[in-house]
Amino acid sequence: MLDQKVADLLNEQINKEMYSAYLYLDFANFYTHKGLNGYANWYNIQAKEEMDHAMGILQYLQDNDYAVTLSTIDKPDKELNHLDDPLKYGLEHEQYVTSLIHTIYDAAYEVRDYRTMKFLDWYVSEQGEEEKNATDLLTQFELFGHDPKSLYSLNNELTQRTYTQ
Numbered sequence: 785m786l787d788q789k790v791a792d793l794l795n796e797q798i799n800k801e802m803y804s805a806y807l808y809l810d811f812a813n814f815y816t817h818k819g820l821n822g823y824a825n826w827y828n829i830q831a832k833e834e835m836d837h838a839m840g841i842l843q844y845l846q847d848n849d850y851a852v853t854l855s856t857i858d859k860p861d862k863e864l865n866h867l868d869d870p871l872k873y874g875l876e877h878e879q880y881v882t883s884l885i886h887t888i889y890d891a892a893y894e895v896r897d898y899r900t901m902k903f904l905d906w907y908v909s910e911q912g913e914e915e916k917n918a919t920d921l922l923t924q925f926e927l928f929g930h931d932p933k934s935l936y937s938l939n940n941e942l943t944q945r946t947y948t949q
């Protein structure tokens with residue numbers, strides 16, 4: 785039986801991961817309209833990964849006999865004007881999600897819920913990777929993105945990303 789507080793936090797996290805997917809779809813949509821299909825591809829795949837994260841938590845709660853409740857997903861509220869806006873917001877968002885995962889981990893640790901801590905280990909590592917990817921995307925854009933030829937190459941590189949579940 786999962787601790788109520790830990791389980792409730794995990795349940796809320798499903799919504800946060802779904803929101804992340806929605807936010808990244810919004811970023812992909814922005815880049816599609818700007819003609820940058822590589823950046824759009826990157827964020828479309830990112831959105832799918834976020835859905836996977838949500839489904840992983842949903843499954844974990846179901847496997848532990850918790851009655852999941854789904855709630856409204858907020859509208860993505862970032863105003864996107866400049867080409868690097870999604871990159872900046874994306875990094876901020878990943879840092880925020882890392883703090884959410886750590887809060888759940890803390891709650892699990894407090895009640896010695898080793899099963900949930902082990903389950904969350906994957907999410908802790910994943911957040912490390914996601915923050916690194918978001919930082920790299922932003923750094924590369926800041927270094928090269930203001931020159932059209934370099935932006936063309938950066939965008940092309942990002943078309944190569946494929947989705948693996």
Ligand code: OFO
Nearest residue numbers: 804834837881914
């Ligand atoms: Fe779910 O990893 Fe990003 O937010």
